[in-house]
Amino acid sequence: xxxxxxxxxxxxxxxxxxxxxxxxxxxxxxxxxxxxxxxxxxxxxxxxxxxxxxxxxxxxxxxxxxxxxxxxxxxxxxxxxxxxxxxxxxxxxxxxxxxxxxxxxxxxxxxxxxxxxxxxxxxxxxxxxxxxxxxxxxxxxxxxxxx
Numbered sequence: 001x002x003x004x005x006x007x008x009x010x011x012x013x014x015x016x017x018x019x020x021x022x023x024x025x026x027x028x029x030x031x032x033x034x035x036x037x038x039x040x041x042x043x044x045x046x047x048x049x050x051x052x053x054x055x056x057x058x059x060x061x062x063x064x065x066x067x068x069x070x071x072x073x074x075x076x077x078x079x080x081x082x083x084x085x086x087x088x089x090x091x092x093x094x095x096x097x098x099x100x101x102x103x104x105x106x107x108x109x110x111x112x113x114x115x116x117x118x119x120x121x122x123x124x125x126x127x128x129x130x131x132x133x134x135x136x137x138x139x140x141x142x143x144x145x146x147x
Contacts, residue, residue: 064088
């Protein structure tokens with residue numbers, strides 16, 4: 001008989017109205033949930049997650065909004081990674097990573113997500129799409145070269 005090992009994870013899923021208020025609430029509720037899981041407010045992981053959620057939720061309510069449909073936030077806390085997923089009802093508008101003009105007032109959200117996340121991407125759903133990002137649970141401290 002072969003022993004089976006499992007990796008413990010913790011999940012949180014919540015739907016929000018596709019409004020600016022819903023996006024703000026998603027960010028606040030997420031950092032509260034992370035704190036309950038032992039990822040304290042103000043930590044690098046909590047702050048990075050808050051920024052990523054703010055950007056992805058703002059995109060969901062601005063570009064992915066379908067009247068009468070909510071957006072969904074899902075957090076999965078694994079031993080080494082926090083995965084953030086924001087799903088909306090529009091599958092026809094894929095997020096693109098483009099450099100905005102220097103004087104543009106918007107368009108840098110996904111650049112921020114890319115800077116904060118170790119990986120991110122987009123997946124299809126039955127209705128709509130899911131934009132996901134992963135951040136490490138623990139800061140990686142670079143060691144100086146041996147010399």
